[in-house]
Amino acid sequence: MTLFNSKKAGMLFGSVVAASLAFATVAAEARDLRGWNIHVEDYPVSHGMEAFLKEVDEKTGGEISGKVFHAGVLGSQPDAIEQTRLGVIDFGVFSLGPMGQVVPEANVVSLPFIFKSVSQMYEVMDGEPGKALSKGLEAKGLVALGYYDAGARSFYTSAKAITEPADLTGMKIRVMNNDLFVGMVDSMGGNATPMAFAEVYQAIKTGVVDGAENNPPSYESTNHFEVAQFYSLTQHLIIPECLCMSKRTFDSLTPEQQAIVIEAGRNSTELQRKLWQEREAASMAKVAEGGVAVNEIADKAAFQAAMEPVYAQFLEQSPDLAGLVEMFKNAE
Structure with a gap:
């Protein structure tokens, strides 16, 4: 083999290796999320979760996809909360009632008449009080992406x-x-x-x-x-429900992916609230x-x-x- 051909072969080999490494990097970044849900598939919460995952999938170009497991097939709510904190489950929708056993701040929304109406609950949970509660969740390994209506x-x-x-x-x-x-x-x-x-x-x-x-x-x-x-x-x-993502999962995403997840969570919350009102x-x-x-x-x-x-x-x-x-x- 001539020196020219050797260099050409080396360059070709290098290109193949580089392409392979690039593909491996993309493959490594691809995520397949697991979502926990206690409700049956035809329920406002379930539709909201499916919409969330679909939007994330589309806006990340398939880098983040996954599946929502409905009807509690991944375990009871207390178990699922713990698994989400550990990153075994990537996201779920949890009632803030039982969440109080893990996150003391969540107990506040279980106080009778703490909200004046459902519409006021939306404003409060989307505002500063909700952000304060979200900090309590984050301290326990959960990132609040939105607060769903549970009636x-x-x-x-x-x-x-x-x-x-x-x-x-x-x-x-x-x-x-x-x-x-x-x-x-x-x-x-x-x-x-x-x-x-x-x-x-x-x-x-x-x-x-x-x-x-x-x-x-x-x-x-x-x-x-x-x-x-x-x-x-x-x-x-x-008592609202939280669309929560494991902090371990959230922190493993790129800043661009995190922004997509946050936006999808907000859109999902708006959809779920609309569907809940219709169901009520x-x-x-x-x-x-x-x-x-x-x-x-x-x-x-x-x-x-x-x-x-x-x-x-x-x-x-x-x-x-x-x-x-x-x-x-x-x-x-």
Whole structure:
């Protein structure tokens, strides 16, 4: 082989190696994300998550793709939160209720009447209070990309409507197993009864409890409206859900990819909130057709005043969260 041919072959070999290295670099940067979701596929949260992943895939040119695993197939919510913190799961949508066991700041949004309305919750969570809560999440290994709507919880009862706190006196009301929610009902004179959600229908039907509380889609989809035909819109709990990414995953992305993820999270949140409102409207229409007496409560001042012992106990147990509680309470 001549010297010229040797140089030419060397140059060709070098080009092949360089191309191979470039391809390997691209391949190494490609990510296949795993997303956790407790809900079924046809649900506002699920559609929001799918839209998020699709946008990220498209805007990164396929560098970041993946799959959302619906219906809790990747494990329970507490387990999934921990796996996301560790980077085993890359992202998920988690209720801020159980999140409080890991992130103390999240407990603030589980306080009754901390939000004035669902629309106000949007503004608060998109504003400074939400950013303060997000810092608490990040300190525990979770990056908040958006706060989804999970509806407002209201009382539904079998015998009468709830128009003021005194109406709950002596009534047995099923609540989630959380001291805050037990205290909420007890402070209004009711008898809070923690119980598995799957048992509620039969418990109301047989009189074991006099009612329960939940958002419209849950009230409707479980057919609880068949046995509890008074729905009083107290909206006492408005607990958002967080579209969260593992900080380990987020930190491994390039700045350009991080910007795409943040934008996709914001767009996904707007879509999910719109879909949730549509779902709520459909649920309310269905329960009305089913004969439910829907009781609007324009002035919730008496209910809010009854929560003073709940707030006092919470702040006694978590004095370091007093500033955050005030920030949320005073938000417009």
